[in-house]
Amino acid sequence: MGKTIAKSSIFLNFACVLISAFILIPVVIIFLTSLDPAKYIRFPPSGFSLLWYEYFFSNKVWQNGLLNSVYVAVLNTIISVPCGILAAYAYRKYTFKLKNIFNTIMIIPYVTPSLLVGIALLMAFGRTILRGTYFIVAIAHALWSTSFIYILMQAALSNYDFTYEEAAKDLGANLFQMFSEVTLPLLKSAFIAAILFAFISSFGEVTMAIFLVTSKTVTLPVLLWTSLKYELHPVATVASVICIIFAIVIFMLITKFFGTGMLSKIGM
Amino acid sequence: MEIAVETRNITKRFEKGRVVALDNVSIYVKKGEIFTLLGPSGSGKSTLLRIIDGLEEPDSGDVFIDGKCVTHVPAHKRDVCMVFQRLALFPHKNVFENVAFGLKMHKIDKNEIKKRVEETLWKVELNPEIYALRFPHQLSGGEMQRVALARALVLRPAVILFDEPLSSLDKRLRDKMRVELKQILKRFNLTAIYVTHDQEEAFVLSDRMAIINKGKILQEGTPRELYEKPQSSFIANFLGDTNIFKGVIKQMKGNLVIIELQDGICITANYTETPPISRDVLVSLKAEKIVLSDRPLFENHLEATVKEAIFVGEKIIYVVELNKELTLKVIEKNFGKTWRKGDRVLVNWLPDDIILIPE
Numbered sequence A: 001m002g003k004t005i006a007k008s009s010i011f012l013n014f015a016c017v018l019i020s021a022f023i024l025i026p027v028v029i030i031f032l033t034s035l036d037p038a039k040y041i042r043f044p045p046s047g048f049s050l051l052w053y054e055y056f057f058s059n060k061v062w063q064n065g066l067l068n069s070v071y072v073a074v075l076n077t078i079i080s081v082p083c084g085i086l087a088a089y090a091y092r093k094y095t096f097k098l099k100n101i102f103n104t105i106m107i108i109p110y111v112t113p114s115l116l117v118g119i120a121l122l123m124a125f126g127r128t129i130l131r132g133t134y135f136i137v138a139i140a141h142a143l144w145s146t147s148f149i150y151i152l153m154q155a156a157l158s159n160y161d162f163t164y165e166e167a168a169k170d171l172g173a174n175l176f177q178m179f180s181e182v183t184l185p186l187l188k189s190a191f192i193a194a195i196l197f198a199f200i201s202s203f204g205e206v207t208m209a210i211f212l213v214t215s216k217t218v219t220l221p222v223l224l225w226t227s228l229k230y231e232l233h234p235v236a237t238v239a240s241v242i243c244i245i246f247a248i249v250i251f252m253l254i255t256k257f258f259g260t261g262m263l264s265k266i267g268m
Numbered sequence B: 001m002e003i004a005v006e007t008r009n010i011t012k013r014f015e016k017g018r019v020v021a022l023d024n025v026s027i028y029v030k031k032g033e034i035f036t037l038l039g040p041s042g043s044g045k046s047t048l049l050r051i052i053d054g055l056e057e058p059d060s061g062d063v064f065i066d067g068k069c070v071t072h073v074p075a076h077k078r079d080v081c082m083v084f085q086r087l088a089l090f091p092h093k094n095v096f097e098n099v100a101f102g103l104k105m106h107k108i109d110k111n112e113i114k115k116r117v118e119e120t121l122w123k124v125e126l127n128p129e130i131y132a133l134r135f136p137h138q139l140s141g142g143e144m145q146r147v148a149l150a151r152a153l154v155l156r157p158a159v160i161l162f163d164e165p166l167s168s169l170d171k172r173l174r175d176k177m178r179v180e181l182k183q184i185l186k187r188f189n190l191t192a193i194y195v196t197h198d199q200e201e202a203f204v205l206s207d208r209m210a211i212i213n214k215g216k217i218l219q220e221g222t223p224r225e226l227y228e229k230p231q232s233s234f235i236a237n238f239l240g241d242t243n244i245f246k247g248v249i250k251q252m253k254g255n256l257v258i259i260e261l262q263d264g265i266c267i268t269a270n271y272t273e274t275p276p277i278s279r280d281v282l283v284s285l286k287a288e289k290i291v292l293s294d295r296p297l298f299e300n301h302l303e304a305t306v307k308e309a310i311f312v313g314e315k316i317i318y319v320v321e322l323n324k325e326l327t328l329k330v331i332e333k334n335f336g337k338t339w340r341k342g343d344r345v346l347v348n349w350l351p352d353d354i355i356l357i358p359e
């Protein structure tokens, strides 16, 4: 239960500041660079302007990349959240044959290097009609993301008492009523966290996407990667900042709904 | 006599058949009766309740509620309510919403719900004005019990099932709540099946009871019948503080049998019903039926030495030794003459209090 939190010492405060600074270095550098009007990326910046932000938001290619990333992330969320949640729920609530094998299979995508998943899917679908569609990118992401949400929900369900659902049934609730009156409100935070995790993990993903997109479906992180690799265009810093802001906002939402305790439980 | 609930030959196995939770269990409960199922932990009590409630399906056998077979009717369509062991009050709903839950599921009209919930809260002695808006975590253990009871009562089910709901309370509150529970059940003429591992609880509540062990019903009857006429050594042992001995029948005259416990140590017993069949018998003698004295009081008396005298307040528990192999547990009120370790005493009892166990 609640550990008492000791008053922090000066040393501890100092250490915290130092560590935070260390962690923030890349973010700060990127942020400052993105405000530099110069035509190439350099540090320290020579001035401050929103030039490249304007460029980013008026350039069709980058706009598309941002939109594509959102499409893929939404599609991934729609696929992986129900799958991951239902799988974890079934695993916790029911006894069935080959349960342990099921559990292992569910975790495999999480531990497989994404590079391999990307190549495998390319080989499998590269010559089909699915090639280069949002759908195939989202499927790749959903493999990883379902697996991750499965693990996340296991942690959430370990604190969940299925007796509440039995009590609901006992009192006359049908399956739908039981879900909306008991399961959903009690697991709401975990569900929201799962949605946010699914979205952000897909939004920033590059390793699998790079194999599977075409110029029409290219996502923001893939654009960013190619831009950095081939031209070192300063707008890449703006794209980075946007990726980071997305990630930070969503992560703050996750901790709000899920609490930090749950994150430590699944080893994050 | 109207039967509210009946189970016929219920068998239930778990773990691919390796664990037999219930073995051919048949019980019936009459309308308006409090029936308790008493048995040690793991004996299958919860499983039987869950099968009656519809949360579990039996492997074989049938459940009848109000004369209708409901074996394959899902839980939410059965006219039965359960008070769970850990109560399972919905933590995200307040007292009013918890009690109203069942009515809401049955799509009862809002005003009617309000009326019935308030009425029911009064029945369990919770003032709706004070408690309606509180959440479960803002209630004491006793108040939570009442809400859990109200949540079941409000639906006026054919039978209410109780799965050791008082076991988490401290002893004093538990004693109080069980008397209150009985009063409420009786005042509104409700039918109940109450499951417990606590003998005293079963005795306080029951009109009729059954003893269950390892998934089998061993005996059923009124508390007094089970206590006074156990049909197996398990029950004799399980109920009260019991001395059990092996003995051999030496002689029978009229209603009296003389039983030899050991060389030279003989006791006399009455049998009222069928005479014992074999010469080897088990006899049981409750610890509170024995009186210690320094002069013979009854015909049945033996010499003994006090080995242990344990003071527990209102009573004193003695362990007395007849000889090296035969010791007796004796419970006496803390009244009049008391004894100390090492005292020579006579142990006395009435022939009626020796029970022959048919086994």
Ligand SMILES: Nc1ncnc2c1ncn2[C@@H]1O[C@H](COP(=O)(O)OP(=O)(O)O)[C@@H](O)[C@H]1O
Pocket (backbone or CB within 6 Å): B014, B015, B019, B020, B021, B039, B040, B041, B042, B043, B044, B045, B046, B047, B048
């Ligand atoms: N869902 C289950 N899976 C496996 N074994 C179970 C399950 N439920 C009960 N059992 C087993 O059945 C037996 C009876 O359990 P239970 O009905 O809970 O006993 P009681 O309520 O009398 O303590 C026990 O051996 C228990 O381990």
Ligand SMILES: [Mg+2]
Pocket (backbone or CB within 6 Å): B042, B045, B046, B047, B163
């Ligand atoms: Mg139990």
